[in-house]
Amino acid sequence: MDWTSLFIHDTTWSFAAEIFLRCIFMYIMIIVFLRLTGKRGVRQLSIFEVAIILCLGSIAGDPMFDEELPLLQAFLVMATIITLYRITTLLIMKYQPFEDLLEGKSLYIVEDGQLVLEQIKKGKMSHDEFFAEMRQQGTEHLGQIRVGLLESDGKFSILFYKPEDVRYGLPLFPKAHQPIRHVEENTYYACLHCGNVSGLKDINERCQRCDACHWTIAINTPRT
Template sequence: MKEIFEWNRFLFNDLPAIFLVEVLVRALIMYVIILVALRSSGKRGVKQLSIYELVLIIGLGSAAGDPMFYEDVGIIPAITVFIAIIFLYRITTWLSGKNKKFGKILEGKPVTLITNGRFSIENFKKENLAQTEFFSELRHQNVEHLGQIRIGIIEPTGEISLFFYEDKDVKPGLPLIPEVFSKSVMLISEQAVYACTFCGDTQEIGKGLLKCPVCKRNSWVKAINNKRQS
C-alpha cells in the first residue's frame, strides 16, 4: 500500500536517482524534436497566436513534456503525436487559405468596432469585449480619445488595427484617459461638447439631462480633441 510522503516516491517516483541521467537525455532529444517540429510548421517567432497555433502548442505541449520525465512514456509515441499534429496544422492552415468560408468559421473574421470616432455598439456586443480591456488596448496604441480614430477593427488574432484621422480632421471624442473618463456626469451644468461614455457619440449640450440619441444612455463626459502625438 502506498503511504503519503514516502520520500523516495515523492522525490524520485520510486526510480533510482541515476534515472535523472536518462531524464537529461530525454529532455535533450525532446528539445531538439520541438525545435524541428516548430520550424517545420513554417512559423518563425510568435507575436499573436492564431487559433491554429494555439491548438498546435496545446497539442504539442503534453506530448513534448511527458516523455522527458515519465519513465513509462516512450519517445517514439511522442514523435508520432508531433508528426500528426504538425500534419493537421498544415492541413487546416492550408484549407483556410484555400477556402475563405472554412477560414472564417474556424478563425472568425475581422470586425469593425469603431467607425468615425464612435463605437459600433452592435458589433461591440457581438464581440463580447469588455470596454475597459478595449480602452487599454487603444491606449497602448497611443490613442487619447476616440475622435482620433476613423476606423478601428479587431482582427481574428485579437489584435486591433486602427486607421487614424489626419490631424486637421480629428474631432472631439470620448477620452480614454482614466482620470478624465471617470469625471462622467448625467446632469450637465456647463455648455460644451460631450461624449457618451458608452458609445462615444458626441453632442453639443447646453444644460440639463440628455439621452444619447445612439445608445439611449445618459452618462456623458466632456469630449477632448487633442491631436495625435507622433
C-alpha cells in the first residue's frame, strides 16, 4: 500500500490552508442557516426535520475540502433548502392535512386504562416499546393512565388518573407481567394483549374485548 497516497495524496500547503478557511466559512454558514430554521434545539425532531438536517449536513461537508466546489454554490443550495423548509413549515401551520402528511398524526394508545385496540392491530409500535415509555414516566400499571398519546415526534404524553380514581390495570413491570397458571376467586385479572380487566372463572376464558386468552394478575396501586 502507498501510505503517502493514502494520507497525503496531492495535498499542498496552500490547499491545506484553503481547507482551513473553507471549514471556517462552512461552519459559520451552517450555524447561520440552522438559526434561520427557527428551531431552538434538536432534542425532538420530526422525520421531516431530520430530512432537512441530513440535507444540510451533506451540503455542508463536501465544500470544506473539495477544491472543485466554490462556497457560493454551497450557499445557494443551503439558501434554497432553508427557503423550502420555511415554506413547508408555513403550510404545515396553516393546513392540518399537510401537517398529518409530513409530521404524522398523534395516536391514542391508552384510553381509560386500556390499550386502544385499533392501534395495537395496526402495529405501529410493539407492546414492549409502549410499556417501556410508560414505565419511564413512572407508571406501574395501565389502571393509572386515563389517556396515553403517542406524539408525532415519538414522545409519549400521559394523563394520569387522580389517586382515588386509579383502577385495576395491566402491570407494566416485567416481574408482575407474567401469564398466570391458575385462576383464583375474588381476584382481578388483566388481559396481556389489550389491558382489559376482568374476574375469571376459568383459565381458558377469552378476553371479551380482544379475544386473546393470556391473563396476568391486575394491580391497582396508586402512583407514588
